[in-house]
Amino acid sequence: MAKPITSITIVGGGTAGWLAAVFLRTKIAKKIKVTLIESPNVPTVGVGEATVPNMPATLRELGIEDRDFFKRCNASIKMGVMFRNWNVDHRGDFISYMNPFITPPMIDRMEAGYFFHAFGAGKRDFIQSFSPLMDLLQAGKCPLSFGGKDDPMPRVGYAYHLDAGKFAGMLAEIGNDRGVEHILDDVQDVELDDRGYVAALQLQEHGRHEVEFVIDCTGFQGLISQKALGEPFESYSDYLANDRALALQIPHPDPLRLPAATSSTALGAGWSWSVPLFNRIGTGYVFSSAHRSDDAARDEFMRHLGDTAPKGAEPRVIPMRVGRTRRAWVKNCLSLGLSGGFIEPLESTAIHMIDMGLRWLLLYFPSQDADDATRDRYNRTVDAMYNEVRDFICLHYRLGNRTDDPYWIDARRELKLPDRLAENLELWKHRLPSPLDLPTQFLFTHHTFQAVLLGKQVYRNGYGDGTFSRPYVMNEKNWREFLRKSAAHTRATVAYKADHRQMLLALRGEMGKGANVATKLGEVEGALKQEHALF
Template sequence: MTDPRIRNIVIVGGGTAGWMAAAAFAKVLDAGCSIRLVESEEIGTVGVGEGTVPHLKLFNNLLGIDDVEFVRNTQGTFKLGVQFNDWGRLGDSYVHGFGTIGHDVGLLPFHQYWIKARQAGKADEIGAYSLNTVAAPRGRFMPSASDAPPGSPLANVAYAYHFDAGRYARFLRGYAEQRGVRRTEGKVAQTVLRAADGFVEAIVLESGERIEGELFIDCSGFRGLLIEQALHTGYLDFSHWLPCDRALAVACEKVGPPTPYTRSSARPAGWQWRIPLQHRTGNGYVYSSAHVSDDEAATTLLGHLDGAPMGEPRLLRFTTGVRRQAWSRNVVALGLAGGFLEPLESTSIYMIQSGITRLLNLFPRHDFSPVLTERYNAQSRFEYEHIRDFLILHYHATERDDTPFWNQCRMMSIPPPLADNIRLFRDSGRFFRDGEEMFATPSWVQVMLGQRIAPKGYHPLVDQMPDAELAGFMASVSHVVASCVEVMPAHQAFIDRCCTAPAMVA
């Protein structure tokens, strides 16, 4: 009887996407499955220094990699959220912190009570009621404390990471190769399709070597060597809503302790990121080429660095959007080959992780049932479109009218689901998460409030709490958060004690 299992996987492209896939497959699939990764050192990768979301910890846990091992090997630091400067208006600043805001009361989320108290002048800014948003600007960090009392904010600290993407890929390469993944150096010169059904039969390298496979993973970056150049799946362009199409990236010298947050500062034609690592700081300007030249963008970027630049800015061109089919025939596209939503909320690595997890959950047999393919593509599209809408919110919900770029963002039409979310929140502060979309209610609430979308009212059940009790409730929550932050160590002190990276050549 013929074995129906997939026994031969070929990954085209390395970098973060390729080696994340290789490591996960090597860990989860049985030893009888051959995994081969083809990459070329000449092509290089896009990774410049990455911020992530908390989900990456789950991926590392799957591989059996703990925080100390990960952070040391990637020159990493910790991330409690993202600080947004000058987005709503010039001079504005708020933190989108991971984790919760306050604590819910019955059926209602905390922010509903906060709205009433704030309108009555009896509450601070929403950030005062979240551990992450108070701790981040003060440079404090610690993971969850096992000895914290139940319900304490310190019992469940949500955090992500900043790290060197190139080092992470190399670390995962070592992990994967130790578990049997074979790496082949070379460039793909040809993709061979089966005449009968158009499935990929093999790739042929410039050396002439032919590599056959049953399942092919396209991690070839924006080029999409298999998913697009061979299978022509098409691309959905999101640039009407996400108008930035270029980025300049440069590292600079470290000038002080790393902040436990990513900084995102709005600029005249886009925004600038700052990602602190242990050995340097990553910076980049994401911008619209229709509103600023590359030279002007470089001048802006270099003029807002903390330290001396460690080289010339590197230009990246992109079109935001997603493949019409992330899984076509026997090819699954991961990373930039599958789509790109720009780095505003650090979702790129999450999308790689999510794609890998989705593929493992829907892993096919040799017959490649279209039922699995259709579900994969539907879930992938759902995820991309919901993250897209969250990113659009940052651009569109602005009062800035000082440059043509921000006028375009403020005045542009937006997807109906996003318009509905804004309208509902502005009416009475309500938000309803759509199924398993990535960003939960606290994220939407923090960004909508930070972008000056002010609710007119609140849920009527809030009025069941007496006004005096409401004031006391607000004061109690903010006091608990402030007290917890006081006992947290400095971010740099925590790194020095637990996970300092070894000296390495940058």
């Protein structure tokens, strides 16, 4: 009879390692010993500072208080991602659009995207036709309010921007408080048993450490899964060209006005991210080394930043290995974070993939034998998640229409398309994405794909052959009435919602002094409880 697991060893710290440690200590019903072994000599990459809408729920499940999180991690609210300059319109002008955390409504039992495609929305783009999020962003506001009773939009998905280093530090403190054994040491050797399972780790200072089940969070090096167990790495370089990044921290141009969205601005050989934290902006340039040298990319990036970059600032260069370990779970070893794989941070999926990997581990929790059926089902699920994320990222490049640099032309003509995405792009020339088109929707639903196609204005720019299918009766008058009501709702929502910076001050407990603090903070906590109860 297979023996139950009594201990789990995590190798590597950072967000991946410490999120795994806290998650397992908090969520596993049985008393299982959790040990985290972290090298004192290996720095974490710490590039990703944005999350997706599952993050608020994850923090609540882990018992992390909002006030502690916002203050300690300099966190801010994220309503979605603004894409700038990825495409041009029919006049050749750059387009901006949002990938928002909101679902379009049904109109006359038909999706709003079809009405927008047929009749347009005047000067408003697709997202603005039904959602106030872009208007909130332009007004410097966020989706939360100080009083929930009369809120015209009480429920909306949102995520966080956070300081990855401080977040990992906070998780480490929580993990230690909850009984995670923390060992600062270097792994010198990995001992395998006669089945090829990891039996023990040889540590430089602490000697032999026995292993029942190990989680590899050692970053790109994949110390356990790839080096010791020999699991091959599958590159995505045929699909995605970007393999380098520059990273820099800069001050807010206007500290009193904090945008509640991530920004992705296309440059000559890639794109620049902007993640607005409470105290600063995390920014960088993801680019292709086949199209820019490090020096040329740095010069281009610094020109893009202009006066917002501190004098003498020097971005650090980060090599990116885009792809994944072929199998996430091998023998008695599970890969999480960068050791499991990395797809460029265009949609802030890194922490989400760690989160899902842990949830699926609990769902398929093994015995010490780690049977093949359990491993295989877990690996197929993780494989499907990576395929979903890869396909969605590839979509952004294949549907670009810039011609001002060979990089953008190569992205359309030279990069390989995943088979499923290629089939769907042929289908979507004639109809909008539907739920039946996607094998999984772990994060990106058919509505998310619709937002990209309609945001990029591909149909206005000749995508397809003019045989777009709209088989249902569509009443333009009903659409115009919907737009009128939607615009009124947007105005009311923007007027009601809180200034983003003021909301963050309240969440941090720094609104002011005396009764005003108590009143405002009490309203915020009440609103958050109401919001949390809906999810």
